[in-house]
Amino acid sequence: LGGAADTLREGLLAGNRRALARAVTLAESTHPEDRAEARDLLGALPEPEGTLRIGLTGAPGVGKSTFIEAFGLYLARLGQRLAVLAVDPSSSLSGGSILGDKTRMDKLARHPSAFIRPSPSGGATGGVARRTREVIRLAEAAGHGTVLVETVGVGQSETLVAELTDIFVLLIGPGAGDELQGVKRGIMELADLVLVTKADGTLAQAAELTRAEYQGALRLMRPRPGDPDGFPRVMAVSALQDSGIPEVWLAIDALAAHRRATGALRARRGAQAVAAFRREAGHLLLEQFRADPASAARWQAAEADVQAGRLSPEDAAGRLMDRHD
Numbered sequence: 111l112g113g114a115a116d117t118l119r120e121g122l123l124a125g126n127r128r129a130l131a132r133a134v135t136l137a138e139s140t141h142p143e144d145r146a147e148a149r150d151l152l153g154a155l156p157e158p159e160g161t162l163r164i165g166l167t168g169a170p171g172v173g174k175s176t177f178i179e180a181f182g183l184y185l186a187r188l189g190q191r192l193a194v195l196a197v198d199p200s201s202s203l204s205g206g207s208i209l210g211d212k213t214r215m216d217k218l219a220r221h222p223s224a225f226i227r228p229s230p231s232g233g234a235t236g237g238v239a240r241r242t243r244e245v246i247r248l249a250e251a252a253g254h255g256t257v258l259v260e261t262v263g264v265g266q267s268e269t270l271v272a273e274l275t276d277i278f279v280l281l282i283g284p285g286a287g288d289e290l291q292g293v294k295r296g297i298m299e300l301a302d303l304v305l306v307t308k309a310d311g312t313l314a315q316a317a318e319l320t321r322a323e324y325q326g327a328l329r330l331m332r333p334r335p336g337d338p339d340g341f342p343r344v345m346a347v348s349a350l351q352d353s354g355i356p357e358v359w360l361a362i363d364a365l366a367a368h369r370r371a372t373g374a375l376r377a378r379r380g381a382q383a384v385a386a387f388r389r390e391a392g393h394l395l396l397e398q399f400r401a402d403p404a405s406a407a408r409w410q411a412a413e414a415d416v417q418a419g420r421l422s423p424e425d426a427a428g429r430l431m432d433r434h435d
């Protein structure tokens with residue numbers, strides 16, 4: 111690394127907040143020079159040891175941000191240094207964030223042990239996974255050993271977050287019955303922990319009903335190999351009344367310890383790294399292919415043929431790669 115990059119790396123490893131913010135800005139940049147610098151920096155970081163990445167998803171308004179703030183403050187009180195990242199692929203389309211302004215998490219943001227990064231707007235959807243992956247690594251290098259990744263439960267963002275984290279938490283509202291149909295089966299299968307939010311006041315009873323219903327539904331699902339007893343688990347929480355929060359941490363900690371002991375955590379991260387490599391290599395191969403003017407022209411012609419219905423997409427793709435003629 112060069113002089114400036116060395117300084118940045120040292121600041122980062124010393125846990126310097128300004129260095130971390132600067133490194134994150136580099137990773138989020140689309141300028142080729144910044145990208146190269148970010149890549150060099152990431153390549154020069156040590157492997158993260160003993161860190162924990164927790165993904166949290168749920169419909170808008172379910173209480174994700176409020177829970178994360180309460181949970182984060184609890185972890186900070188336990189002496190942990192944490193990072194909170196928001197993933198919002200929709201912001202690249204709409205230009206605005208659907209995670210809402212609660213993403214600011216004012217109290218947690220003021221805590222010296224917490225690093226909070228809202229979802230950057232703009233940029234291609236394909237870049238969201240890469241950017242988030244890099245920001246996770248940077249935050250960990252700066253000593254934020256617990257990383258919480260919040261995403262709104264729409265489209266592909268939940269599976270994306272499950273691919274970036276060690277433990278996946280689904281938050282649902284306290285409305286029993288109707289909700290069960292609303293949650294996609296695929297998400298239920300990914301969830302390690304289901305939290306029924308807003309279990310307080312007039313909603314407490316409904317929350318308990320929903321909790322029991324989901325626990326029953328999960329029991330009927332195919333058991334996942336490698337899960338310890340009692341997982342996936344459903345719990346009711348209230349961020350407003352600060353109840354159920356220590357229990358959630360106990361459950362996550364127990365699951366993480368189990369996955370570390372069995373090697374499942376390491377294996378999961380390995381598979382995630384391979385998936386990231388495939389995305390990245392695929393992207394670079396495509397870029398390289400289209401950088402050649404003749405190839406770019408053939409690509410354009412193929413798209414025109416597909417658009418006009420002269421060729422099927424499969425045929426056009428095959429011809430582009432000279433598989434048949």
Ligand SMILES: Nc1nc2c(ncn2[C@@H]2O[C@H](COP(=O)(O)OP(=O)(O)O)[C@@H](O)[C@H]2O)c(=O)[nH]1
Nearest residue numbers: 169170171172173174175176212308348349350
């Ligand atoms: N009663 C109750 N309301 C809550 C709780 N957590 C969040 N809310 C409310 O639910 C709304 C949405 O919360 P927010 O955290 O922004 O949801 P998000 O869109 O999932 O991030 C806000 O009006 C919160 O005050 C809770 O534990 N109890």
Ligand SMILES: [Mg+2]
Nearest residue numbers: 174175209210
């Ligand atoms: Mg939110």
